[in-house]
Amino acid sequence: MRTCAGLPAPEALARIAETLRLLAHPQRLHLIGLLNRVAAAPVHALGAALDAPQAVTSQHLNLMRRAGLVAAERRGKEVWYSLADRRALKVLKCVCNQGGTR
């Protein structure tokens, strides 16, 4: 298990920031949490859980898919999404515990 020894190089910091930026949205975080519970689900089911318009749900999922955070697989008319990067869930888990002073 590689832990972040030393400071990440500038390009690495940019990539990490980009990943965090994608996670830094309530609905996208919600999607990550949902996908963790159900393993995989079609867009319309996820959109219903979020109570968000179809286009919005699709856009969020596509953003995360392009970054490799989630994966998409067509099953007939539906496209089922699933988690593809365990870091997404790890981030959600470690940031949703209360902070506290160090």
Added chain:
Amino acid sequence: MRTCAGLPAPEALARIAETLRLLAHPQRLHLIGLLNRVAAAPVHALGAALDAPQAVTSQHLNLMRRAGLVAAERRGKEVWYSLADRRALKVLKCVCNQGGTR
């Protein structure tokens, strides 16, 4: 150790997203990493390490301070900053390992 059981409530998701948004910037991530190494440092030293203008460094630090991610303490003419929320470092650490398929 409280782990994120169940999906966070909407307000919680918003708070978590806000925290992640603050971390989702290369220079702010760099500051978190630096503060982890040195424990505390004045603004001008951090700005020099980042090679960023004084105002920019101060602004980044202030953003994070208002969110409770870092703490500030005046020592004479200087203001020394330090980490105040261990989640910041945890996020940096777990997101800077390579992603991988689940």
Added chain:
DNA sequence: TTAAAATATTGACTTATTTTAATACTATGA
């Protein structure tokens, strides 16, 4: 009290992100 160092704040500007609505695409079954 004046000057200088260190930090913070402000406002204008530029850029990026989010939202919305409309429309296009793809697969299925009649």
Added chain:
DNA sequence: TCATAGTATTAAAATAAGTCAATATTTTAA
């Protein structure tokens, strides 16, 4: 082939975030 369900894409408008330069504030020391 046609209609329909499920997704994706696009463009425009609204909102938010980042950058920069100038200036204000705070503290110390002369």
